[in-house]
Amino acid sequence: MKLLFVIIGLICLILIYFFIGVILKFLWGWITLIIGLLLGIVIGLFGGWLGAILGLIIFIISFIVTNAWQGTSLYLKIEDVIDKKFYFKD
Numbered sequence: 055m056k057l058l059f060v061i062i063g064l065i066c067l068i069l070i071y072f073f074i075g076v077i078l079k080f081l082w083g084w085i086t087l088i089i090g091l092l093l094g095i096v097i098g099l100f101g102g103w104l105g106a107i108l109g110l111i112i113f114i115i116s117f118i119v120t121n122a123w124q125g126t127s128l129y130l131k132i133e134d135v136i137d138k139k140f141y142f143k144d
Contacts, residue, residue: 079136082129082132083124084120086119086123087117089116091113094109
C-alpha cells in the first residue's frame with residue numbers, strides 16, 4: 055500500500071511540474087493581452103461612452119502589442135529557457 059502511495063505521489067509531482075511549466079509559458083506569452091483586456095474592461099465599464107470607446111481602443115492596441123511582444127528576442131530567449139526547463143521540446 056505504501057508503494058502505491060509513493061507511485062501516486064511521484065505521478066502527482068510530475069504532473070504539477072508539467073502544469074507549472076504550462077502556466078508559466080502561457081503567462082509569459084499572453085501577459086500583455088491579459089493586462090490590456092483587464093484594463094480595457096475596467097475603463098469601458100466605468101468610463102461611460104468615452105470610456106467604452108477608450109476601452110475598445112486599449113483592447114485593440116493590446117492585441118498589436120502582444121503580437122509584437124511575441125516576436126522580440128527577449129521573449130524568444132525566455133520561452134526557449136522555459137521549454138528547456140520543463141522539457142516541452144522533447
